[in-house]
Amino acid sequence: MRTRAALIAIVICAGTLTACDAADHQQGKAERAGSAAASKSADCGPDSNLSQSDWIDQCGSLSPSEKQPDTELAVGDTFVYNDGAKITVTSIRRLTAFGEWDDRPDADQTGYRVSWSITNGTKKPLDVDQWSESEQGATNGGEVTMLTVEKGSHSMTGRIAPGQTGTFTSESSLSKSNGTKIVITMTRMDDQADMLADDPHWTGTIN
Structure with missing residues (x-):
């Protein structure tokens, strides 16, 4: 036996x-x-x-093909890098409030904001200028259009001290013909990144 x-x-x-x-x-493991x-x-x-x-x-009910890889995540899941840095995509929200000079999506586009947090679980400052975030349509493809929206936004830039957490956003729009589901990819490019490893991806729906 x-x-x-x-x-x-x-x-x-x-x-x-x-x-x-x-x-x-x-590069790390998923915390779902x-x-x-x-x-x-x-x-x-x-x-x-x-x-x-x-x-x-x-x-043991799920076969390996049904088990999600650590790099395939949902909104609310966390990816923990091997050095202790953590990133969580917290929400994908429809844009409804704009400042006077902010970009607005076209009539055939859905404007949205992705929010995420990065926690520095390492022992040295984390330079998030060496990280990048990108998005694309998940239903049937489709490129997103970046929007310049200052009201409520917080671009990913600067440094995070050990033990601290930074919150960031990205504002974009997606053609309504491409649905409301998007894939968010986080790419790390500092000296702790493994360029041969897959980047973590979060899939979620614009709410």
Whole structure:
């Protein structure tokens, strides 16, 4: 009879080395919203007290192809870099308030604001001028148009001290024909970045 630890390894690798080898170039791990509660409700570790059948039911029901990679996230999820820096996309909101000189979306466009936070969990200042954020339509493609909106905006720039958190925004518009779902990509380009690793992506709907 297979041990629980062996079953865990099978579920993770599922007969292919591709997913396991990808660990050689991973910039970090995902912390998914609600995962703490899920881990309390089912102990899926190798020392779990669950029976073998219960472990398979509660922890091994998803195939590796169904499990989301650490770089594929939803709004509210956090990506934790290997050095301790954390980034969370917190919301995608429809733009409704504009200043006198702000850009406004065209009639056939949906204007929106992406908000995210970066927490410096490292021991030295974090220069976010070496980070970049980009977006694209997720439903059937589509490029976004950047908007210059000062009312309520906070561009990602400057430095974050150790232990501190910065909040930032980006304002853009997407053609209504391309739906309301977007993909947000964060690219890190400082000396802690692994250029061979995938960047984290957040997929969400404009609310």
